[in-house]
Amino acid sequence: xxxxxxxxxxxxxxxxxxxxxxxxxxxxxxxxxxxxxxxxxxxxxxxxxxxxxxxxxxxxxxxxxxxxxxxxxxxxxxxxxxxxxxxxxxxxxxxxxxxxxxxxxxxxxxxxxxxxxxxxxxxxxxxxxxxxxxxxxxxxxxxxxxxxxxxxxxxxxxxxxxxxxxxxxxxxxxxxxxxxxxxxxxxxxxxxxxxxxxxxxxxxxxxxxxxxxxxxxxxxxxxxxxxxxxxxxxxxxxxxxxxxxxxxxxxxxxxxxxxxxxxxxxxxxxxxxxxxxxxxxxxxxxxxxxxxxxxxxxxxxxxxxxxxxxxxxxxxxxxxxxxxxxxx
Numbered sequence: 001x002x003x004x005x006x007x008x009x010x011x012x013x014x015x016x017x018x019x020x021x022x023x024x025x026x027x028x029x030x031x032x033x034x035x036x037x038x039x040x041x042x043x044x045x046x047x048x049x050x051x052x053x054x055x056x057x058x059x060x061x062x063x064x065x066x067x068x069x070x071x072x073x074x075x076x077x078x079x080x081x082x083x084x085x086x087x088x089x090x091x092x093x094x095x096x097x098x099x100x101x102x103x104x105x106x107x108x109x110x111x112x113x114x115x116x117x118x119x120x121x122x123x124x125x126x127x128x129x130x131x132x133x134x135x136x137x138x139x140x141x142x143x144x145x146x147x148x149x150x151x152x153x154x155x156x157x158x159x160x161x162x163x164x165x166x167x168x169x170x171x172x173x174x175x176x177x178x179x180x181x182x183x184x185x186x187x188x189x190x191x192x193x194x195x196x197x198x199x200x201x202x203x204x205x206x207x208x209x210x211x212x213x214x215x216x217x218x219x220x221x222x223x224x225x226x227x228x229x230x231x232x233x234x235x236x237x238x239x240x241x242x243x244x245x246x247x248x249x250x251x252x253x254x255x256x257x258x259x260x261x262x263x264x265x266x267x268x269x270x271x272x273x274x275x276x277x278x279x280x281x282x283x284x285x286x287x288x289x290x291x292x293x294x295x296x297x298x299x300x301x302x303x304x305x306x307x308x309x310x311x312x313x314x315x316x317x318x319x320x321x322x323x324x325x326x327x328x
Contacts, residue, residue: 060198063144068191070148071155075183078152079159084176087163095257098160101153102250103302107310108150109243110303150243157250158186197235201228245292248299267294 086094162182166175204224207217256264271294275287 059140061195063140064191064195064198066144067147067151068187070144071151071187071191072184074148074152074155075159075187076180079156080176080179080183083159083163083179084172087175088172094160095254098156098250099254101156102247102254102299103306105150105153105243105247106251106299106303107247107306108303109240109245109247110300110307112240112243113300114304114307154246155183157246159183197228197231200231201225204228241296244299244303245296246299248297248302249292249295251302252295252298263298267291267298270294 083094086097159179159182162179163175166178170178201224204221207213207221208225210218210221213221252264252267255261268291271287271291274290275283278286
């Protein structure tokens with residue numbers, strides 16, 4: 001009896017060691033994948049704050065909470081099973097689907113640039129697509145829906161990078177666990193940071209008005225209040241640039257996969273030439289900047305082409321289909 005019990009305990013200990021090793025493997029793979037997806041994560045964090053600008057302070061955190069929940073649903077309920085299924089059944093479909101998402105990001109970013117450069121024409125284009133709701137509740141719903149839709153594209157890129165970082169011989173459970181860990185970790189990290197950013201001005205106002213705070217803290221509070229509008233405006237610019245950069249990069253990579261490598265090679269060659277033109281210590285960062293700028297210019301050009309296509313062709317066609325289905 002005692003020998004059997006000891007043997008059972010040994011088996012339990014062995015199983016526990018295997019489980020611990022598996023957890024370590026998942027953590028290591030998740031950290032590696034999360035690092036590779038860092039660029040898209042930064043883009044996600046830069047894009048999101050613009051969806052809460054213009055709302056009262058008491059609605060900012062609820063909106064971020066709803067976007068966070070939508071992001072978790074995107075990653076865990078839609079993208080995780082879809083990525084696993086496609087990786088086993090139709091891996092060839094991943095690149096075209098990512099390219100569609102890249103085109104959407106390029107279009108969204110180009111539309112923001114269009115709005116900044118030609119506001120009257122941009123408003124007419126928006127009216128062609130769908131007028132912004134006047135009701136505050138409907139406006140909030142529309143903003144959340146837009147944020148979740150954009151998050152879906154960025155999340156798809158994050159999950160694709162994560163899946164590519166996991167060894168091909170890893171089992172189904174390992175891939176699912178790594179995707180889940182990265183998805184949850186990145187979502188909470190990004191939207192936690194966004195919540196801190198958008199509420200920093202409220203914290204600064206509280207510090208500036210606090211009677212118990214010293215002059216140094218009150219001065220810091222006033223600095224926060226003054227700095228946050230500039231920071232949010234800067235993040236809006238970064239978010240728009242991120243859309244065309246990431247969208248352009250996705251489309252460039254997809255074209256290269258399908259044999260149209262000239263645009264991607266041009267950007268790569270320009271980046272290498274710029275890197276060789278500066279001291280060795282700065283070559284890496286210069287190459288990255290030129291590569292990102294090249295992807296951004298390409299994404300902006302693609303998005304600019306898509307603006308009339310969406311406004312004059314796709315949206316009227318979609319509205320016509322909706323009318324047909326309603327009559328049916």
